[in-house]
Amino acid sequence: MxxxxxxxxxxxxxxxxxxxxxxxxxxxxxxxxxxxxxxxxxxxxxxxxxxxxxxxxxxxxxxxxxxxxxxxxxxxxxxxxxxxxxxxxxxxxxxxxxxxxxxxxxxxxxxxKLNSARYEVHLKIDNLNVKDMFDVDKMEALKNVFRKELWRDSSFDIYVTFLSSAIELGARKPLNPDEGEGVVIRLGSEFPFSAELLELQEEVRPLWKVPACPRDFKRTSVERFFREAGFALDWCSFRLVDNNNSAMHHTNGNLVMEEQEHHYESNDIWHSISKEDVPRRSYMHELLVSFLVPVIILIILGLLLSFLLCFESEDIDDEDEKYFFNLFHICTDYYYEHYIYKRASQIDDMSPDQINHAETIHRPVENIRTYNRDMTLSPDLCSHSNSPNSTINRGLHCRPSPPPYIRPKYKPDL
Structure with missing residues (x-):
């Protein structure tokens, strides 16, 4: 077997x-x-x-x-x-x-290959795909543009030195699926560049600052040759490359302008990696920084705030303490002004029976409120005398009662 x-x-x-x-x-x-x-x-x-x-x-x-x-x-x-x-x-x-x-x-x-190319022309064609370049007629039409119009010396040995899809080199897909994805191609020859190619490069040199030209861009003197052959070129990617000085080192946005040479070796076979080959790193440093930095900032701010409060509290005057102490009296005065006296004005409009009924209900409540108010007011502002025989209307602010009457002693002169 x-x-x-x-x-x-x-x-x-x-x-x-x-x-x-x-x-x-x-x-x-x-x-x-x-x-x-x-x-x-x-x-x-x-x-x-x-x-x-x-x-x-x-x-x-x-x-x-x-x-x-x-x-x-x-x-x-x-x-x-x-x-x-x-x-x-x-x-x-x-x-x-x-x-x-x-x-x-x-x-x-x-x-x-004998007499390999020393000079290359780098092109990007927007309206085609890589599949289209396998058509012999399409490829010959592109070469004939250079053989007959731009690079006549290369008519015998011009050939394709590079071919790739623009998508693989970093370009974006077109919005319209029916349009071509774009092709990046190089044509090479042993003969030096012609005067027409050198003039064309100087003509499109200002466009190298633009990442990619629009597909309807037609502002070149040789555009008509490519349009008649069915090619829409991206002139922002046009470059002339030789072995000594490469214009491809200029960046042109989305496209990778200089590809690395691939060398095939006998051991160019994919091998799976082991777990030991996977790189490892410690995240302890990041964790310590993310935890310690906020904690240190919080401690510094807390100490600074405590320092300010401790030293500023010594400068508070006694009058400020009296003001905060009498804030409650301001609230009670506001209550009596807007509620008690408003109710008194409503009583004037009531009938005698309604007044007697209301006094019967609210008298205990008023006595309690008056007692609480007198107890909370300072001794200097309000008297603690709650005599029902007093005929003095103390009004909104409590005033001290007059001193008791003292009869003067008898004088013989009088």
Whole structure:
């Protein structure tokens, strides 16, 4: 049984498909039903593809996968690293109608590119997606704009050195789902930049301060060439890049202007991390600061308030104490003025029977209130004499009774 599996594995490797790619150049490998000996039945999304490294769960970091409904195929694309090596891939295909699964091995053979690009033009196209750039006619139309109008010297060796979705580089999705998400692309050549490209860069240099230009921005002298070919460029992202001095170091908002080079290694396989590798930190410092600082501030404020109250209390005069002591008398005077005398004015309008009845009810209450009021008033302001024979109307404020009459002694002169 084991020998059977070994023979089957050797047979599969012997018939593995090859894909030759070049360094620094974007490649695109199409995954279609013909690759798995299937016939296309004109059904959208009938086939599903999943690619990964052989005996690994994912693809290398420099290989991307996307499915195009326009071509009814999947695409593996990317830029190979500068290393000569063969990368074994495994592609799994699923027929969603019959649930049949087939596996194909694909060897990506990386070769060195002769006369690689030394000068690159960085572009951002707003009205297209990455899927659209796999169309040969669309890609050739973009190259022809440079071959015929802007970079005539590069007509023989111009090629794509970078391709990525603007969303993956940090741009936002458009509000209208029918619009393209945007494509960031670089075209490279061995020949230096033309005078037209240098003039165009100076023309759009003031726009580098803006994060992104509107999609209807048409204020460039060469806009008509791209519009006629069906490309709407973001001129705020236009840059010229060479090996010596890169204009890409200028920031342009949402897009990452300079991508790091990805190097594939033989051990570029994902490994799960262990619990010991997870970093740890202590929160004791934060807890002490959040607790001690408010407590210290509260203690300082309490001591300061106590200090002020202790020293300010010694400056209070005796007259102030008398004022607070007589506050109660002010309240009682207000009560007698607004309630007692108002009731007295109402009694004048009542009949004699009603007056006798009211006096019978309120006399005990008035006696109690008068007694309480006389007891609470200070001796200097009110007399404690409650004689019913007194005919003096003391009014609102209690006044002391006059001194008793003393008969003068008899004098002979009188």
């Amino acid at each position: 084991i020998i059977k599996f070994i023979i089957l594995g050797i047979f599969t490797l012997a018939y593995a498909k090859d894909a030759n790619v070049l360094m620094t150049e974007v490649f695109a490998i199409q995954l279609d039903p013909l690759m798995f000996n299937w016939t296309f039945e004109d059904s959208n999304n009938q086939f599903v593809y999943q690619a990964s490294l052989l005996n690994a769960p994912d693809l290398p970091s420099w290989i991307n996968y996307i499915y195009s409904e326009q071509h009814h195929s999947g695409f593996l694309y990317g830029v190979p690293p500068k290393i000569t090596e063969t990368i074994p891939l495994e592609v799994v295909a699923l027929n969603k109608r019959t649930y049949e699964t087939r596996i194909e091995n694909l060897d990506v053979i990386i070769s060195e």
